[in-house]
């Protein structure tokens with residue numbers, strides 16, 4: 001249990017009143033945002049090309065630097081699918097979770113993308129950011145409590161294959177959020193629930209996020225501090241959407257502390 005008397009948030013570059021850390025997973029702890037991004041591109045490009053040909057329209061590919069960052073990153077699978085399709089003026093039926101990957105529906109396209117994520121992870125494995133492992137170890141040693149709050153339905157699997165489970169006291173992933181009826185990011189609900197499960201108010205918790213939707217969630221939930229993690233050169237956008245501080249590696253918070 002983190003005890004306000006003995007916890008040392010300053011050891012990990014956090015304000016004195018912060019006693020819990022709420023980490024996003026993909027892009028913050030593991031280099032899986034890039035895996036998701038390339039799976040999204042492969043799936044959407046195939047769909048958009050086929051659709052353009054069928055309707056006699058121009059094919060405009062999915063762009064990771066703009067479309068992924070703006071419409072998909074950090075959101076639940078179906079929310080990201082719908083959000084990007086809407087940006088292209090495309091409306092598809094929702095379908096259901098068991099839609100086949102061939103079904104032209106929000107769930108069908110999402111399932112197609114999920115198959116690609118699994119193929120890529122099986123082939124390439126999962127890379128863990130070493131600066132993040134150092135930070136998790138230091139946060140634990142400083143007596144802070146730790147939750148992972150991720151929109152991904154693959155969170156448990158990623159934590160298991162990387163051996164990171166040992167740092168995580170509670171996990172709010174897509175399945176947990178849906179079961180509890182929580183709105184996904186950019187709503188703050190999943191982070192609020194993460195703090196609550198650890199026994200803290202949002203103001204006593206730090207949010208660590210690499211996605212625009214995630215820093216927006218941290219900002220609107222009035223968390224103790226929102227740390228933006230810039231892996232792709234979008235630090236200015238993270239700051240603009242609610243990050244109080246932006247780093248390119250979590251270990252910087254330890255190495256650069258005052």
Ligand SMILES: O=P(O)(O)OC[C@H]1O[C@@H](O)[C@H](O)[C@@H](O)[C@@H]1O
Pocket residue numbers: 025026033036037072073074075076077080114117150151152153154155174211
């Ligand atoms: O498709 P999944 O594994 O449920 O993940 C949903 C989303 O989870 C988020 O954590 C990622 O930032 C997104 O890129 C991803 O699309």
